[in-house]
Amino acid sequence: xKLQAALDTLTLDECIKLLEQTQGSIDVVEVGTPFVIEQxxxxxxxxxxxxxxxxxxxxxxxxxxxxxxxxxxxxxxxxIVTVLGVSNDATIKGVxxxxxxxxxxxMVDMIEVKNLAxxxxxxxxxxxxxxxxxxxxxxxxxxxxxxDDLKVVNSVIKNAKxxxxxxxxxxxxxxxxxxxxxxxxxxGAICNAEDPSAMAKEIKKHLK
Amino acid sequence: xKLQAALDTLTLDECIKLLEQTQGSIDVVEVGTPFVIEQxxxxxxxxxxxxxxxxxxxxxxxxxxxxxxxxxxxxxxxxIVTVLGVSNDATIKGVxxxxxxxxxxxMVDMIEVKNLAxxxxxxxxxxxxxxxxxxxxxxxxxxxxxxDDLKVVNSVIKNAKxxxxxxxxxxxxxxxxxxxxxxxxxxGAICNAEDPSAMAKEIKKHLK
Numbered sequence: 001x002k003l004q005a006a007l008d009t010l011t012l013d014e015c016i017k018l019l020e021q022t023q024g025s026i027d028v029v030e031v032g033t034p035f036v037i038e039q040x041x042x043x044x045x046x047x048x049x050x051x052x053x054x055x056x057x058x059x060x061x062x063x064x065x066x067x068x069x070x071x072x073x074x075x076x077x078x079x080i081v082t083v084l085g086v087s088n089d090a091t092i093k094g095v096x097x098x099x100x101x102x103x104x105x106x107m108v109d110m111i112e113v114k115n116l117a118x119x120x121x122x123x124x125x126x127x128x129x130x131x132x133x134x135x136x137x138x139x140x141x142x143x144x145x146x147x148d149d150l151k152v153v154n155s156v157i158k159n160a161k162x163x164x165x166x167x168x169x170x171x172x173x174x175x176x177x178x179x180x181x182x183x184x185x186x187x188g189a190i191c192n193a194e195d196p197s198a199m200a201k202e203i204k205k206h207l208k
Numbered sequence: 209x210k211l212q213a214a215l216d217t218l219t220l221d222e223c224i225k226l227l228e229q230t231q232g233s234i235d236v237v238e239v240g241t242p243f244v245i246e247q248x249x250x251x252x253x254x255x256x257x258x259x260x261x262x263x264x265x266x267x268x269x270x271x272x273x274x275x276x277x278x279x280x281x282x283x284x285x286x287x288i289v290t291v292l293g294v295s296n297d298a299t300i301k302g303v304x305x306x307x308x309x310x311x312x313x314x315m316v317d318m319i320e321v322k323n324l325a326x327x328x329x330x331x332x333x334x335x336x337x338x339x340x341x342x343x344x345x346x347x348x349x350x351x352x353x354x355x356d357d358l359k360v361v362n363s364v365i366k367n368a369k370x371x372x373x374x375x376x377x378x379x380x381x382x383x384x385x386x387x388x389x390x391x392x393x394x395x396g397a398i399c400n401a402e403d404p405s406a407m408a409k410e411i412k413k414h415l416k
Binding site: 008033034036037038039040041042058060061063064065066068069072073076084086087088090091094111112136137138139 | 216241244246274276280281292294295296298299320344345347
């Protein structure tokens with residue numbers, strides 16, 4: 001069970017400081033989508049160079065040109081790249097093809113997938129590594145929680161591991177750990193904590 | 209009727225040369241998603257600085273954190289930002305809110321939207337500027353063409369203008385122009401032409 005820290009709102013220097021202070025707690029460092037939009041692959045290259053033992057996930061949320069866009073991320077050093085579950089099968093397969101060529105991994109982000117069980121079964125046949133249930137940031141205010149979706153995915157996957165993202169915090173981590181997932185993604189609860197490093201270490205203690 | 213050139217596969221220097229050679233032909237320069245993934249907002253800033261009279265579209269394909277991510281694009285100088293039609297309504301509304309604050313525009317990319325007429329009607333009520341039918345690059349090999357989708361969108365929109373993307377080329381431009389759209393997006397047909405500048409000028413001649 002890995003802890004993935006989604007870094008969306010910190011500066012590059014703040015991220016580096018966090019990773020230095022939490023060695024051993026953060027298994028996967030996520031270059032969040034806003035970070036990619038602002039700086040492209042610069043943070044991916046920086047993290048991989050400074051922290052070769054931490055996996056780097058590029059949250060590119062690929063929606064088209066799967067092979068071409070994934071190649072860019074893997075060539076920059078990403079260990080894991082995200083593709084959207086709502087994208088065309090051909091796009092997901094292109095990302096998988098790129099990952100296999102590079103010896104890296106694919107996470108499918110199931111954000112806004114309507115037919116979750118059915119789509120999970122389809123995606124699970126495509127050679128992806130992680131299927132991530134994800135409550136959108138923009139809908140977290142409604143109180144929606146990714147735990148129910150995680151249960152759906154866990155009940156149907158046969159090949160990939162599950163992952164979970166979207167508002168996960170100290171108050172909800174134990175129920176998620178109990179349900180089980182290959183990767184647990186925590187963003188705001190770490191980035192917006194008074195002491196992000198202490199929070200990352202505390203959350204890591206709850207993982208199995 | 210505007211010509212938007214989607215620049216995905218050229219270097220930044222090649223893009224600048226193309227824009228210098230085609231002054232008056234390209235109305236909107238699109239910083240394509242692979243370009244954003246690689247370089248973030250650098251191309252947006254560069255184009256806006258060098259070509260203040262050409263509109264710059266950031267093809268961020270926003271899927272979540274609508275306001276936050278759109279703010280980044282508009283702050284960098286983008287005139288138009290894309291958000292995915294498959295995203296949550298709250299995300300599209302966040303992008304619209306950001307656009308209104310900045311006095312800029314929103315294009316909804318309808319790629320992989322299943323219920324096109326129904327979703328177009330919904331999105332058309334949200335204050336967006338363009339609704340873009342889009343045949344994914346990854347499915348163009350199947351022979352699918354965006355013209356039929358354009359007809360669907362044109363038949364139901366009341367507020368936004370339509371746009372069209374996905375494999376548009378010299379051989380198909382006249383039928384699209386005949387159907388009508390606010391923006392016609394041309395990518396590979398320009399970027400991969402032997403003489404990209406000549407091709408952009410030729411295609412522009414076909415627009416009304």
